[in-house]
Amino acid sequence: MAPTSSRRSGHSRRAQYSLFTSYLVAAIGALIGAVLLGISLWQPAAMGGVRGAASDAAEPAGRAVAVAREGSGGFFDAIAGYFRAGSQNAGLRKELELARIRLAEADATLQENERLKALIGLTEQDGEPVAITHITGSTAASARRFAYIGAGRADGVQVGMPVRSARGVVGRVLETGSSTSRVLLLTDSESVLPVRRGSDDLVAFAEGRGNGLLRIRLVNLGINPLEPGDVFVTSGAGGYYRPGVAVAVLTEIRPDGGLARMIADPAGTDFVRVEPIWQPDTVAAARQSPDEVLSDAEESE
């Protein structure tokens, strides 16, 4: 750190004024920052347009790095496989892992089907994806867990759409730019996802804890029936996510539920698909205030 004498203003009025002005402008800058921060915390979408444009501008670099990351991941997997038990090992391990998840999901689907048939015989449609794209980046230096994907408004992506990989749910679109979108990952501390246990009807909420784990909170408290290794899938409540998609595996039991690990870790994911909102009507209804619903009902009568 240099001695301040080199920048001491001395008796020069002009130097004194310019130094004072620069401090004043810095203080005003801090004040502007505080006001903007207040607005952003109150209305998180306030600067969304500018942020979208900025992430659109940074997207080519993100895409290039994403391709390199996926390529190098495969490369290191191959080397690891060669050194352990031949070059097929890595691929087979990955496949086995996917198969296990699929098996848990299939169990969940079977169970779901039985329940639905018992109710009204409703069949479920697996809709076409809105877009298939890369994860181009994430907010690695912030306490919030957001990821950026390489598809935006121009591809038909809308706020609220679920994002999933081949393994399971990754998160939900929070903000859209024209060619990129910002995704709220499941591990963010503001993320809450309604889930159920894959093997039965036990419903719970999977909340992000901000440290990479999900907290499973049971809706019905009592004797905790969870066991480590339980697979949780989306329940479809809330209308955003299609039911039966893998979410997390329980690792630790707590009095009101447990801690779980995300199945689809975005850091190890190459392609993600953006899916349409499962039940847009439910989502829209949940956004309406009770008074509004009442007045609509009166009008329709």
Next chain:
Amino acid sequence: MIEGGLKPRSRPNPYGKRINREPSPLLANSVPYATIVLGSMLPLLLVTSTMPIVPPLGFMMLVGWRLMRPGLLPSWVGLPLGAIDDLFSGQPFGSAILLWSVTMLAIEWFETRVPWRGFLQDWLAAALACAGYVLAAAAFSGAKINPTLAIAIMPQLLASILAFPLISGLVATFDRLRLQRIRKVR
């Protein structure tokens, strides 16, 4: 006697390329800003779903430049550069504008209080700045503040303190690049 009849003055030497050259004003003035903006954008390219483990590189570059070259960056530079950082960092907009401006004023104040010079003192100033920044940024991020989050940001906090010598070396390299004598004086 010189072999080959070569005159000593015509032999290439380390000073030969600097004579009659001066730093380009464009490079000298743009490199600090460019490296800070790149530092803000770099964490975006890394995918971490678990915890914030990458140190806030843009902020550390700012602190590095400020400590190495006092007076090069105007003290109000937190307003424009913080705004750019906010676009990429995932923090609510305004958080970096506020914290970077406050940091510039705080380092100014620290400099008048502790008027000696030395690398350890720079490191102390940077450690205080980074620790304060990481904690305040987590508090302003809009995430729920709980003991889990406090533990989760500790690796980032430590990494940002320990990485300062690295950043300092990087800034020194960029500083040499910035002052390369590439413009010919005629």
